[in-house]
Amino acid sequence: MNNQDSLSHVIVVGGGTAGWITAGILAKRFDCANNQSMRVSLVESPNIPILGVGEGTWPTIRNTLQSLGISETEFIRNCDGTFKQGSEFVNWVHTPKDGEKSSYYHPLNSVYHSAYDFNLAAYWLLQDSENRQSYDFATASQAHICSVFKAPKKITTPEFSALQNYSYHLDANKFARFMHEHCVNKLGVEYISADVLRANIDNDGYISSLQTEQVGTISGDFFVDCTGSRALLLGETLGVAYQSIKDVIFNDRAIATHVPYENDDSPIASNTIATAHQNGWTWDIGLSERRGVGIVYSADHTSEAEAELTLKSYIGAQADSLSYRGLQFESGYREKFWKKNCVAIGMSAAFIEPLEASAIFLVEAAANMLAEQFPSTRDDLKYVSEQYNDIFRLRWDKTVDFVKLHYCITKRRDSDYWIDNCAVNSIPESLQDKLKHWQSHLPSKYDFDYAFEPFVLDSYLFVLYGMQFQTKVKYISNRLTEWEKAKYMFDQVQSVANKLNQELPTHRQLLNQVKEYGFSTI
Amino acid sequence: MSNYQPLDKSKHQELKIKPIHPCVLAKEKGVIPIGLRETVTACAEYPVVFVKDDSTGQFRLVVLVGLRPNQSLFYSSDGWLGKHIPKSARSSPIALTQIASDEHSLIVCVDTDSKMLSKVDGRSLFDDNGAQSDFLNELIADAEDLYADHQLVKPFCDLLLEQNLLSPFSLNVEAEDGSNLELKGLYSIDEAKLNQLDKDMLIKLRDQGALPFVYAMLFSMARIDSLLKRYNEQSR
């Protein structure tokens, strides 16, 4: 291939969440269903199952699905989808006394709460700390809605539109099958079922083709490595090393299970429930047919048996009748994500433990950038890949900071796990600097000024003040002048919450209506 | 309240129906569902639009008879104030219902709580030999017609949605008395999109017999002014 030849055949290797989202976004952008000039193929091993966990998404997924021409109703029906309005963090703030539960919400809402234009946090901090409402309930109507298991919209709301911002919980295996069908039938992705044995490299160090067990050689112009943590192309073939961040993010094991609902009308939470334990945390995700529950922990701090006990006691009575699956991972990322004519997306590129469910979001972001900036020829690769590597390196670094934030400002000291997590040398400097600044300054939009920041001001505020982070008010009070407006906005949050509470169906009611009737497009 | 029971000769042989004025059903309804064919007559008097059913999110074809939620400018204790009484607002104790297990078979039901029923006055449902009276047959035919006409709405609506021809709108008018009348959550034909429709799609609409109803809905928008006029007259 010449450096000026057009790169017209993209091969995605891997059919997990990352592979299908990427193939779909590329095929849509290149209009493969109607136009022969670009091809997108997806090669998947018939023998290696997909990871099949990863049930939490971000609101960007709505835009992704809609732009791929997917019906929200079909998606929900086929993937056991439910509506996610944020996360509830239980027992993260301090060590719970026996049977005690404390929690805070990190809602997704930016409709009735956006600190970007007017930062209510300052006025909240100055309220009497004994008597004020918690930060989430004081500033976000969505916290109220979540706490009573209400849905973020009504059956009369058009598909993909929201009354309160939302993303989804989904069944990862069903989602991969659903996307497979849609990408092949509607978007013109070519599907090849085969085990890739190795990639062939040409004299200039580019991947030229794949050697497969079942269908011989498959050649292509550009390769997307979605092979999961093995990173067959970028890692094994092109030799890009993996950098562990174990010194910052300790968790490296998980145990996952599926928990049936007790009955047909058990409430379904419209948020992920992340509960901190002595040596890790459990996720609890309500899908329409079951809950996905699991524990994430650090092998250096506890044993598998111990972790399983914690998980089982969290699940309660049903625990002994369920089957459990152990998973290992290492948080970290590749030195680069894009080398030559190969980019890694998904677990092959990076992984940070799932506390903020950011993996699928970053897959969407990666695929969108790849589609938008897709190199026309090999001559274009250098510029685009450097730009891409810079942006994603930054996105991952920022994600690490934000995940670490949940751990390092806790007052829990009930184990080495929490003590080690708060050790200064485990906290990235970029986060230390911010935390120091915020002891005497209110977090501001200028702390998050980069266009591609994954977590911005509102998210930080919910976690910081949910975790009862102390910002010294004496430095702030004399700079505040808009008390009237603040009072109006605090009242507004409560009245909107009351109104929504009356109007909105329960989460389960809405899911039943979606199953029976579906959303309309308008 | 109503209590529909399957019509049964042995139980209902003696029932008679008293004629009372025909619009009792529509007292506080600002919108009244109509069937597809009814659009053609209704459009001369009322705006014909779609609204969503609150509990299913499904579209219903309706006529607007008021300019505020639950306001009827046509209901009066002396009778309906318009020429065309929407069929589903005419009360009849006879209705058809689907059998849950089989959506294609219908059974004839009678509302045993209806005030129109009597054992003394009115016209008999069954004759002396126990056969259905002509009157009952007429009522059943009306009910069948109403049912069939309503069944046509969904395919029509799906066709419009598929062609992207519906748009949401709110009705917002100011009355003479200064009050602001508002109705939200209405859907109607998007004229601009209709005009941009490519030939094949237009032919599809024509072949499916949808075009007259599309235009009937468009023309009916002019009836918003008639409603306002009526409102102004009534509130003077």
Ligand SMILES: Cc1cc2nc3c(=O)[nH]c(=O)nc-3n(C[C@H](O)[C@H](O)[C@H](O)COP(=O)(O)OP(=O)(O)OC[C@H]3O[C@@H](n4cnc5c(N)ncnc54)[C@H](O)[C@@H]3O)c2cc1C
């Ligand atoms: C405990 C846990 C919880 C998580 N929770 C979340 C969450 O809530 N939200 C979130 O966004 N993310 C979450 N994640 C991350 C998420 O699971 C992954 O990002 C997601 O599964 C994407 O995986 P993938 O597609 O990159 O890889 P995989 O699912 O592993 O897919 C790999 C694909 O590559 C194919 N393959 C591999 N080798 C070959 C070969 N040699 N030849 C051909 N094909 C090959 C396989 O057949 C498979 O199709 C979680 C992860 C873990 C471990």
